[in-house]
Structure formats: C-alpha cells, structure tokens
Amino acid sequence: MKSLAIAFGILIACALQPALAQASQRVVLPDNVTPLHYEISFTPDAAAKTFTGSVKIDIEVHRQSSEIKLNAADLTFSRVTLSTVAGAPTVAFDPALETATLAFATPIAPGRYVLSIDYAGKINDNAAGLFALDYDTAGGAKRALFTQFENSDARRFLPCWDEPALKATFTLTATVPGGEMAVSNMPIAAQQALADGLKRVQFAESPKMSSYLLFFGSGDFERVSRMVNGVDVGVVVKRGDTAQAQYALDAAAHILPYYEGYFGAKYPLPKLDLVAGPGQSQFFGAMENWGAIFFFERDLLIDPRISTEGDKRGVYVTVAHEMAHQWFGDLVTMEWWDGIWLNEGFASWMEYKSTNQFHPEWNLWLRAQASKEGAMRTDARAGTHPIIQPIVDVLQANEAFDTITYSKGQAVIRMLENYTGEDAFRAGVRAYMKAHAYGNTVTDDLWADLDKTSATPVSNVAHDFTLQAGIPLIRVTSTRHGIRLTQDRFTADDTGNASASWRVPVIEKALGAKAEWRGMASRDKPADFALPKGAVPIVNAGQAGYFRTLYDKTLSAKLAARFRALAPADQLGLLNDGRALGYSGYQPMTNVLALMAQARTGMHPYVLANVAGQIEALDRLYRGLPGRTAFRAYGLRVLGPLFVQVGWKARPGEDPNLSQLRSQLLDTLSQLDDSAVIAAARQRFVAYMKNSDSLSGDLRDSVLSIVAAHADATTWDQLHALARNAKSSLEKHQFYILLGSAHDRALAQRALDLVLTDEAPVTMRPAIAASVSDYYPDMAFDFAAAHFDAINAMLEPDSRNEFAPGLAAGSFDPATLAKLQVYTEAHIPPTARQSAVKAVATITYSAMVRGKRLPEIDRWLKGHRRR
Ligand SMILES: [Zn+2]
Numbered sequence: 001m002k003s004l005a006i007a008f009g010i011l012i013a014c015a016l017q018p019a020l021a022q023a024s025q026r027v028v029l030p031d032n033v034t035p036l037h038y039e040i041s042f043t044p045d046a047a048a049k050t051f052t053g054s055v056k057i058d059i060e061v062h063r064q065s066s067e068i069k070l071n072a073a074d075l076t077f078s079r080v081t082l083s084t085v086a087g088a089p090t091v092a093f094d095p096a097l098e099t100a101t102l103a104f105a106t107p108i109a110p111g112r113y114v115l116s117i118d119y120a121g122k123i124n125d126n127a128a129g130l131f132a133l134d135y136d137t138a139g140g141a142k143r144a145l146f147t148q149f150e151n152s153d154a155r156r157f158l159p160c161w162d163e164p165a166l167k168a169t170f171t172l173t174a175t176v177p178g179g180e181m182a183v184s185n186m187p188i189a190a191q192q193a194l195a196d197g198l199k200r201v202q203f204a205e206s207p208k209m210s211s212y213l214l215f216f217g218s219g220d221f222e223r224v225s226r227m228v229n230g231v232d233v234g235v236v237v238k239r240g241d242t243a244q245a246q247y248a249l250d251a252a253a254h255i256l257p258y259y260e261g262y263f264g265a266k267y268p269l270p271k272l273d274l275v276a277g278p279g280q281s282q283f284f285g286a287m288e289n290w291g292a293i294f295f296f297e298r299d300l301l302i303d304p305r306i307s308t309e310g311d312k313r314g315v316y317v318t319v320a321h322e323m324a325h326q327w328f329g330d331l332v333t334m335e336w337w338d339g340i341w342l343n344e345g346f347a348s349w350m351e352y353k354s355t356n357q358f359h360p361e362w363n364l365w366l367r368a369q370a371s372k373e374g375a376m377r378t379d380a381r382a383g384t385h386p387i388i389q390p391i392v393d394v395l396q397a398n399e400a401f402d403t404i405t406y407s408k409g410q411a412v413i414r415m416l417e418n419y420t421g422e423d424a425f426r427a428g429v430r431a432y433m434k435a436h437a438y439g440n441t442v443t444d445d446l447w448a449d450l451d452k453t454s455a456t457p458v459s460n461v462a463h464d465f466t467l468q469a470g471i472p473l474i475r476v477t478s479t480r481h482g483i484r485l486t487q488d489r490f491t492a493d494d495t496g497n498a499s500a501s502w503r504v505p506v507i508e509k510a511l512g513a514k515a516e517w518r519g520m521a522s523r524d525k526p527a528d529f530a531l532p533k534g535a536v537p538i539v540n541a542g543q544a545g546y547f548r549t550l551y552d553k554t555l556s557a558k559l560a561a562r563f564r565a566l567a568p569a570d571q572l573g574l575l576n577d578g579r580a581l582g583y584s585g586y587q588p589m590t591n592v593l594a595l596m597a598q599a600r601t602g603m604h605p606y607v608l609a610n611v612a613g614q615i616e617a618l619d620r621l622y623r624g625l626p627g628r629t630a631f632r633a634y635g636l637r638v639l640g641p642l643f644v645q646v647g648w649k650a651r652p653g654e655d656p657n658l659s660q661l662r663s664q665l666l667d668t669l670s671q672l673d674d675s676a677v678i679a680a681a682r683q684r685f686v687a688y689m690k691n692s693d694s695l696s697g698d699l700r701d702s703v704l705s706i707v708a709a710h711a712d713a714t715t716w717d718q719l720h721a722l723a724r725n726a727k728s729s730l731e732k733h734q735f736y737i738l739l740g741s742a743h744d745r746a747l748a749q750r751a752l753d754l755v756l757t758d759e760a761p762v763t764m765r766p767a768i769a770a771s772v773s774d775y776y777p778d779m780a781f782d783f784a785a786a787h788f789d790a791i792n793a794m795l796e797p798d799s800r801n802e803f804a805p806g807l808a809a810g811s812f813d814p815a816t817l818a819k820l821q822v823y824t825e826a827h828i829p830p831t832a833r834q835s836a837v838k839a840v841a842t843i844t845y846s847a848m849v850r851g852k853r854l855p856e857i858d859r860w861l862k863g864h865r866r867r
Contacts, residue, residue, distance in 0.1 A: 129156025144219030288325030345409015740771025
C-alpha cells in the first residue's frame with residue numbers, strides 16, 4: 001500500500017513506547033483449520049449500502065476440533081453448514097477481535113470439508129471493506145463501489161482467514177446492474193443477463209494469494225487497454241475520463257517488461273488493471289490488489305489542464321510502486337505484518353529504480369534523499385522503531401505503515417544494493433522470487449539469498465539496520481595521513497540508546513578525484529583512510545549510506561569553502577546533515593545557513609529547492625518571534641535572485657526539474673509574505689477567473705496556492721464557489737484543500753466548519769482539516785478533539801488512531817502536549833499509540849529548536865546583514 005500518512009510522517013517523529021510483543025503473543029486465529037479455496041457469490045445493494053453474500057470455503061481440518069474460528073467484522077450470518085456434518089453449529093461473534101466462532105455439537109474429524117456461510121454486510125462510506133464513492137456528473141450523482149482490504153478488512157466483505165500467511169485461491173461472482181462494469185483480480189470468465197436489469201459476472205479463479213489482495217469494483221466505468229508482453233494491461237476510470245488515463249497506461253506499459261526482466265519472472269496473471277476511484281483516503285493513495293490495483297484518482301489520472309510536473313512524476317512512481325508489489329508482496333508475501341517493510345521498503349526503493357530507468361532526467365535518486373531525510377527525522381527521536389518490529393495485532397499493523405517502514409526501508413535497501421553491487425543484488429532477488437513464489441517469507445529469507453549471490457555477505461549489515469532503531473553518526477577527524485571515521489549514534493533528543501552499534505558501509509572520496517574508497521566503520525573499529533595532501537574528503541560520497549556525517553571543524557570549513565564544487569547529491573547530503581546536526585546542537589546552526597547563502601542559479605534545481613524548503617521550515621518556527629523580520633530578510637536575499645532567474649513562466653525546452661524549483665520558490669516566497677509574489681499571483685488569479693485556460697497546470701497550482709494562503713473573505717468565497725462547482729473530482733478535491741490553507745484565522749475556521757457539513761464528499765472532509773493543520777495545527781487538533789465522534793465516522797478504521805496526532809504534530813506549543821496526552825488516554829487503544837508518541841516527540845523537538853537554535857540564528861544574522 002502506498003501510504004499518504006508519509007506526508008504526515010515527515011513532520012512527525014515519539015514518548016510512550018508502545019508495548020511490543022513476541023511472535024507467541026500475536027493475536028491470530030487458531031491453527032486447527034486452514035482455507036484452500038473460497039467461492040464467493042455476492043449481490044450489492046448500492047442504494048441501501050448493504051450487500052448479501054454466500055461463500056463456500058474448502059478447508060482442511062488438521063486435528064479433531066469442536067470449534068472453527070475465522071475472521072468476520074460487521075457481518076451477520078443467516079446459515080452456516082459444514083459438508084458431511086449434520087446440524088448447524090452455533091455462532092458467536094467477538095466484535096473486538098473481529099472473529100466468529102462456530103461451535104459444533106460433536107467434534108469434527110481431521111480432513112477436507114466445505115464450509116458454507118450465507119451472510120450479509122454493510123457498504124461503508126470510507127475505504128474499508130466494500131465501500132462506496134459518490135461523485136457528480138452532468139447526468140446527476142453516481143455511486144461506484146470498490147473494496148480495500150489491507151491490512152485486515154477483507155473480513156468486512158466475507159468470513160475468512162484474514163491473515164497474510166493463509167493463502168488460498170478465490171472465485172468471485174457478483175450480481176450488479178446490467179449497465180455497469182465490474183472488475184476484480186482476474187478477467188471475467190462468464191456473464192449472464194438476469195431479470196430486473198441485473199447481470200451476474202463470474203471472474204476466473206485467482207492464483208493462490210493472501211486475503212488482503214482480493215479486489216472488487218463496479219460502476220459506470222470505461223477501460224482503456226493495451227497488450228504488453230501477452231498481458232492485457234488496462235486503466236479503468238469513470239465514464240468520460242479515458243483521456244486522463246493515457247499517461248498511466250503508458251507508464252504501466254513501460255514498467256511491466258522492466259519488472260519481468262528484473263525479477264526474472266513473468267507477470268503471473270493474464271491481465272493487470274489500474275482502477276481509479278474518485279475522492280481520497282487519509283491512509284493511502286493506492287493499493288496493490290493483485291491484477292487490479294486501486295488508486296485514488298489524483299494518484300493515477302493526469303489532466304493536462306490542471307496537473308503539474310510534480311503530479312506526473314507522482315503518478316509515474318506510484319504506478320511503479322504498486323506494480324513492483326505485484327511480485328514483491330503479491331507473488332511473494334510477508335508471513336506476518338512485522339515483515340510489512342519487506343513489501344513497502346522494497347516497493348518504495350523500486351519505484352525510484354524503475355522510474356529512473358525511463359526518466360533519468362527526473363534525477364529521482366536526488367529526490368530519494370528527501371525521502372530518506374523524512375525517515376531520519378523520525379528515526380532520530382523518541383517513538384522511532386526498528387524497521388522490523390514485533391506486531392501483535394491489526395491495530396499495530398495499521399501503525400506500521402509509516403515513514404520508517406517505507407522511507408528508511410527504501411534507504412536501507414539502496415545502501416545494501418550499493419554495498420553488494422547491482423548485479424549481485426538482482427541475482428539474490430531473482431533467487432528469492434523463484435524460491436518463494438506463491439508463498440510467504442520472513443526477512444531473513446531475503447538476506448539468505450543475497451548472502452549467496454553477493455561477494456560480501458549482507459546479513460550482518462542488514463541486521464544492524466533493520467533490527468535496531470536509530471541513525472549511526474560517523475564522526476570524521478583529520479589525521480596525519482588522511483581521515484579517521486568513528487561511529488556513534490545520532491539523536492535529536494536524549495531518549496536514544498546511546499550505545500547502539502552498526503557496521504556501516506562507507507564510501508569516501510576526495511573532492512575532484514575519480515577514485516573512491518570503500519570501508520566499514522563500526523563502534524569498535526574506527527576506519528582510517530589515507531588522503532593526498534590538501535585533499536578535501538567527502539564521506540558518504542553519492543549519499544547512498546544511511547547515516548549522518550559530522551566533520552571536524554577544519555574539514556567542515558574546507559567543505560563549506562568548496563560547497564559549489566560538490567556533486568548535487570553531496571551538496572544535498574551536506575545541507576540535510578547540516579540542518580539535522582545544527583538543530584540538534586552537534587555543530588553550530590549557522591554552518592548550514594552559511595551553506596544556504598551560497599545558493600546560486602545554475603546549481604541543481606533540487607539543491608536550490610532544498611534551500612528554499614529549509615528557509616520555509618525555519619520561517620514557520622519563527623512565527624510570533626521578533627527575529628522573524630531579520631530572518632525573512634535573509635531568506636529573501638538568498639531566494640530573491642534565484643526567483644528572478646527562474647521566473648514565473650516556463651521557458652520552452654527548460655530542464656523539467658526547474659518547474660519543481662519554481663513551485664518550491666513560489667511556495668516559500670508566499671510563506672515569507674513576499675508582497676511582489678503575492679500581488680503577481682493575485683493578478684494572475686483575476687485573469688484565471690475570467691478564463692480558466694489562462695494558466696498552465698503548474699502555474700495554476702502555484703497561483704491558487706498563494707492566493708488561497710493570503711485570501712481575504714471575498715477571495716475565499718470565490719474559491720469556495722470554484723470548489724462547489726468543480727466538475728472533476730480531481731479539481732474539487734484541490735479546491736477544498738485550498739480552502740483549508742488560508743492564513744486568516746477566521747477563514748481557517750470556516751474551512752473547519754465545512755468539515756462537519758455534507759457539502760464536500762465524505763472522503764475529502766478530513767483532508768480539509770489536515771490542510772488547516774498545516775498553518776494552524778493546534779486549531780485543527782482542537783477541532784478534531786471537540787468533534788471526535790463526527791470526525792471518526794469519516795475516517796477509515798486504519799487511520800483513526802493516527803489522524804488527530806498527525807494534525808497536532810505541526811505544533812511547537814508545549815501546551816499542545818498536555819492536550820494530546822488527554823486525547824490519547826481517552827481515544828487511542830494502548831497498542832496503537834505510536835503515532836501519538838511520535839507527535840509528542842515532534843512537538844517537543846520543534847519547541848526545543850525554537851527555544852535554543854533560533855536565538856543562535858538571530859545572533860548570526862546580526863553579524864551577516866550581507867551575504
Ligand atoms: Zn506499497
């Protein structure tokens with residue numbers, strides 16, 4: 001699953017360590033019975049938001065049993081029979097554990113049986129189980145149905161053994177309106193018209209797979225498709241949207257053969273659909289159901305009128321991510337949720353690797369550094385956790401979809417690939433795929449295969465980085481003949497286990513030299529590198545390592561002096577380490593400011609965007625402080641000349657990365673209340689209101705964002721009208737989010753008030769509150785706490801324990817900590833408090849930086865009026 005929680009995760013980091021448990025403490029079903037095949041037949045009543053179903057499950061009873069326990073949530077059973085066993089069992093539901101226990105009068109002998117259950121369930125309003133998404137069309141309101149089961153919501157659709165290791169085959173039959181298109185994992189095997197304008201659609205039998213990968217969707221859809229290597233690849237959209245589907249179809253057609261080559265395994269199903277649903281989730285953007293990947297529209301569709309360069313990249317990498325799961329996750333699946341990183345870390349790494357193959361001009365490995373940085377922020381504070389952490393139950397499993405799992409996961413895999421070499425790594429992955437196809441694994445299965453194909457065993461390094469939390473700190477000191485590296489732990493607060501030790505693969509090179517040296521630094525054994533006299537060393541050259549680098553004063557000054565001569569990846573590394581080391585007091589905060597002041601046109605757009613992003617983040621922390629004016633003057637001195645060069649309008653044939661920089665600069669200048677930029681955006685908005693074609697997708701996004709942030713009541717009302725009247729759900733979503741971004745407090749409150757009305761589609765409403773939290777975290781959190789029941793009803797179960805802490809995490813007000821504590825005690829179960837703990841750590845950290853580092857910056861600025 002592609003998590004949107006990552007967006008929060010970057011801000012978030014934790015204090016109440018949740019109770020962790022061993023495998024024996026897992027809340028799982030008894031092992032006396034396993035499923036082999038499910039034959040499901042169901043009929044949704046979309047208008048009533050209910051459905052009826054019947055399932056015949058081929059099961060194997062392994063030992064004499066008087067009970068069969070399986071998962072079921074929000075289902076009622078009308079008839080239960082077990083083949084060859086006379087009499088119906090009694091049924092007892094446990095709503096807390098989401099199970100149904102069937103008790104038989106006489107014990108059942110071991111052997112194979114068919115368990116038949118007739119049942120009924122609910123169609124939900126949010127993405128859990130079978131759910132409905134409503135949208136407007138010229139012909140009136142429509143409703144489409146979809147399913148979302150990861151991690152543990154298949155049990156809302158059918159009684160089943162809802163655990164990833166209990167793989168089985170599935171045959172699905174649905175009775176739907178004759179005019180609708182129905183989609184599932186497999187192609188349609190048979191169709192039959194019924195009375196009352198209905199039809200029965202039977203899908204071909206699926207391969208053996210986990211229950212969380214089953215999918216069904218139905219609605220007034222259209223499909224565009226293409227044969228790729230013998231696979232029918234399609235994009236399924238609501239009627240009228242096929243033009244917006246072409247971009248994703250092209251991407252999928254590129255990527256499928258690449259993956260077949262990389263994994264050394266044919267895509268195993270006859271078809272692959274990418275299915276678009278209107279609206280959004282607070283928890284995810286897309287889901288890798290085997291053969292029928294579900295996406296919320298904004299992660300799949302490209303509308304040239306409104307989509308930005310960033311949107312195109314986002315769609316491409318999301319398609320690449322979900323398609324990687326078709327092998328890594330779907331064909332080979334983690335045995336239990338503590339191995340979820342194996343799915344998500346790998347797919348997150350592969351999204352960069354495969355996309356980079358087709359779009360090298362996007363420089364995605366530079367972008368991957370921002371993803372690593374997001375993970376490091378969390379990983380340096382209380383509330384972080386090892387990549388592989390014990391997961392007791394489905395609540396903890398929900399929380400595992402976080403930045404450590406995705407972003408640290410991808411960064412560690414990248415480091416390991418770099419360490420073994422690309423060919424050896426791929427050979428190991430191929431062997432792993434071959435050995436475990438249609439099966440389940442634990443992480444050590446992958447390490448074992450990589451150890452066999454790699455010249456240097458990876459297990460030891462891999463264990464150090466996956467089984468313990470935190471970030472190694474490599475200290476670099478000058479020696480007589482070169483440099484010495486020692487290893488320590490980097491923490492942003494004092495909660496880390498300071499004695500942690502890693503074997504850290506390090507690449508070191510001298511600035512301007514071709515040769516690089518590879519070595520291993522560990523706590524017990526410092527690494528020494530010889531250097532030519534006068535050489536400037538770059539440690540973590542290329543920045544594929546997962547660690548922070550702290551140079552001694554002399555080396556630091558040498559690097560700063562040659563900053564502009566470094567490769568973009570190393571400039572980014574120095575800026576990111578500089579910020580983290582400065583914020584946390586390892587080196588003067590002003591080191592990074594001095595680097596940022598060296599930003600000049602001609603440097604890589606990602607580097608310049610990083611500088612702009614750092615200035616924006618600091619300006620937020622300066623809110624309400626007297627030093628803000630001087631800091632803004634510094635920010636404008638650094639960024640103003642860059643923006644003059646980049647300009648408002650894209651030049652024909654310009655580097656596509658420049659449009660990303662333009663968006664970032666405009667965003668930051670807007671945050672700095674730059675009056676020229678705000679006035680120019682307003683002018684363009686006036687033109688846009690007369691003619692909506694007057695702005696390109698990228699510019700439209702920036703102009704609307706600036707105008708919305710600085711809106712007065714009249715402008716806000718205009719944007720509100722645009723939201724209400726937007727025809728496409730992509731546009732509607734965008735306008736509602738904009739309403740939440742107003743800096744005017746009364747307008748932000750009006751946006752929050754909208755959350756409680758029926759005006760915006762239900763899946764968009766929580767996103768409005770999240771948008772408000774960007775500028776007013778405390779206000780958005782107070783609102784969510786005050787309207788707990790109403791907000792909770794809008795959220796899918798998977799995001800309920802994370803949503804409100806995510807809103808608060810942007811705060812730097814210590815008073816918020818007490819409020820969050822009260823909220824957590826009242827509303828969040830003890831096993832699901834990791835997000836709350838991370839939010840506490842983030843707020844504490846922001847307050848510390850504000851209190852300790854900003855005064856340091858104030859003093860530096862007094863001495864550096866000119867750069
Ligand atoms: Zn994923």
